[in-house]
Amino acid sequence: MHAKLIAYISQYANLPLTSEEQALIVATFQPKKLRKKQYFLQEGDVCKYAGFIVKGAMRQYSVDDKGAEHIVHLFIENYWANDRESSTMLTPSFYNIDAWEDTELLIITRAEMLDLMNKIPAMAQMIRLMDERNAIASQRRLSSTISNTAEKRYEEFAAHHQQFIQRFPQHLIASYLGITKETLSRIRNQGTK
Amino acid sequence: MHAKLIAYISQYANLPLTSEEQALIVATFQPKKLRKKQYFLQEGDVCKYAGFIVKGAMRQYSVDDKGAEHIVHLFIENYWANDRESSTMLTPSFYNIDAWEDTELLIITRAEMLDLMNKIPAMAQMIRLMDERNAIASQRRLSSTISNTAEKRYEEFAAHHQQFIQRFPQHLIASYLGITKETLSRIRNQGTK
DNA sequence: AGAAACCGTTGACAAATGTCAACGGTTTTT
DNA sequence: AAAAACCGTTGACATTTGTCAACGGTTTCT
Numbered sequence: 001m002h003a004k005l006i007a008y009i010s011q012y013a014n015l016p017l018t019s020e021e022q023a024l025i026v027a028t029f030q031p032k033k034l035r036k037k038q039y040f041l042q043e044g045d046v047c048k049y050a051g052f053i054v055k056g057a058m059r060q061y062s063v064d065d066k067g068a069e070h071i072v073h074l075f076i077e078n079y080w081a082n083d084r085e086s087s088t089m090l091t092p093s094f095y096n097i098d099a100w101e102d103t104e105l106l107i108i109t110r111a112e113m114l115d116l117m118n119k120i121p122a123m124a125q126m127i128r129l130m131d132e133r134n135a136i137a138s139q140r141r142l143s144s145t146i147s148n149t150a151e152k153r154y155e156e157f158a159a160h161h162q163q164f165i166q167r168f169p170q171h172l173i174a175s176y177l178g179i180t181k182e183t184l185s186r187i188r189n190q191g192t193k
Numbered sequence: 194m195h196a197k198l199i200a201y202i203s204q205y206a207n208l209p210l211t212s213e214e215q216a217l218i219v220a221t222f223q224p225k226k227l228r229k230k231q232y233f234l235q236e237g238d239v240c241k242y243a244g245f246i247v248k249g250a251m252r253q254y255s256v257d258d259k260g261a262e263h264i265v266h267l268f269i270e271n272y273w274a275n276d277r278e279s280s281t282m283l284t285p286s287f288y289n290i291d292a293w294e295d296t297e298l299l300i301i302t303r304a305e306m307l308d309l310m311n312k313i314p315a316m317a318q319m320i321r322l323m324d325e326r327n328a329i330a331s332q333r334r335l336s337s338t339i340s341n342t343a344e345k346r347y348e349e350f351a352a353h354h355q356q357f358i359q360r361f362p363q364h365l366i367a368s369y370l371g372i373t374k375e376t377l378s379r380i381r382n383q384g385t386k
Numbered sequence: 387a388g389a390a391a392c393c394g395t396t397g398a399c400a401a402a403t404g405t406c407a408a409c410g411g412t413t414t415t416t
Numbered sequence: 417a418a419a420a421a422c423c424g425t426t427g428a429c430a431t432t433t434g435t436c437a438a439c440g441g442t443t444t445c446t
Contacts, residue, residue, distance in 0.1 A: 019444055062340060070340040072332070085329045094336075131324050136278045138331040139265070143287075145338050146371030147255060147263040150433075169393065178339030185395055343403075357406055362423065378425055397436105404431070412437070415420070 002026045004054050019128035021120045029106035034099040041097040047086035051108040053079050056103025060095050070174040150179045151187050194218045206315035213267045223297035225227050227292040234290040240279035242300040246272050249296025253288050264368040343372045344380050
């Protein structure tokens with residue numbers, strides 16, 4: 001089960017992992033299974049674990065005053081589920097993270113992660129690159145959100161995130177884009193005319 | 194002129210800098226002055242420098258098909274002006290960065306920065322924390338943008354970014370929030386009734 | 387197998403936001 | 417000192433998007 005994680009790290013860091021390093025990784029990351037709809041993190045709790053998704057799909061969302069959900073992230077295989085603000089500041093999270101499909105994770109605490117980053121250069125490098133990629137993706141998403149109409153946002157998203165479109169229902173995609181499911185439905189059924 | 198940067202690094206990293214380290218920093222960061230409206234980065238160019246703002250105010254924005262500007266970041270003293278995607282991927286930038294006020298910067302290339310991070314632990318630590326802070330801020334802004342009405346977004350922004358409100362004209366704030374200047378004007382003049 | 391929940395769609399209408407034009411009061415430039 | 421550019425505001429109107437309700441076709445649960 002850890003094979004996928006080890007492949008991910010060594011590929012990302014572009015550094016091979018020694019067998020000692022691999023053993024340490026296997027010993028540190030704990031497997032965890034979540035059934036569909038089960039919580040990984042609930043609003044108000046501190047996010048203690050980051051989870052590497054080996055198999056499955058998850059979502060991160062907030063719930064507003066009126067009970068409406070707002071999807072802030074969607075995760076599939078090879079993504080990391082985590083509320084960074086909560087886990088680094090040790091503050092209660094504003095978000096929920098739950099399993100959209102039955103999911104297999106490898107979880108790790110922040111302290112363990114910092115320890116591994118000290119002991120395994122490839123791990124530190126992988127985290128750096130992941131941060132980099134994340135920063136870039138956030139920037140793009142933000143820019144698209146404030147600059148484009150709903151229709152363009154959807155087109156951009158669909159062009160770059162085909163996997164998500166196939167994997168999650170439309171109403172989650174709509175929420176991720178900051179629009180309602182009805183609006184997305186109308187956008188899609190006009191775009192093809 | 195470098196004193197402010199050195200204070201920033203040591204405070205951020207919570208580590209003192211040796212005098213050798215300070216000397217290296219002074220030798221590496223180049224001072225640069227920009228007049229109001231002068232470009233730091235133009236769309237289509239690769240972003241070669243990151244700039245620490247010692248004094249002044251800047252903005253980062255894209256320009257759409259219709260010639261409209263969309264503000265993606267506002268910067269003042271102690272902020273870093275940089276297009277991360279362009280400078281790390283070495284791709285032409287989608288953005289412009291220019292001086293809103295006469296500005297004094299300390300600039301550094303990416304290669305120099307990587308070198309300093311290797312040689313000066315406090316520098317590496319500062320960058321890590323800055324990345325952390327950035328990731329958290331991006332997450333919050335994104336979440337607010339997709340979840341809240343224009344009015345709530347403005348209120349949240351005003352509550353946490355008083356300095357920006359005082360420093361930049363309303364039409365830039367509006368663009369930063371993803372709304373038009375007219376809408377922001379109306380929001381402000383109803384909110385107080 | 388039957389009931390329930392889920393999902394995408396559509397219609398009618400409401401609310402939020404954008405567009406365009408104009409204005410007066412600044413500030414900046416010449 | 418005059419001219420130009422900039423800035424915030426307002427009105428009238430257009431467009432986009434949201435809200436609510438209903439429907440039929442799934443899929444899921446029991």
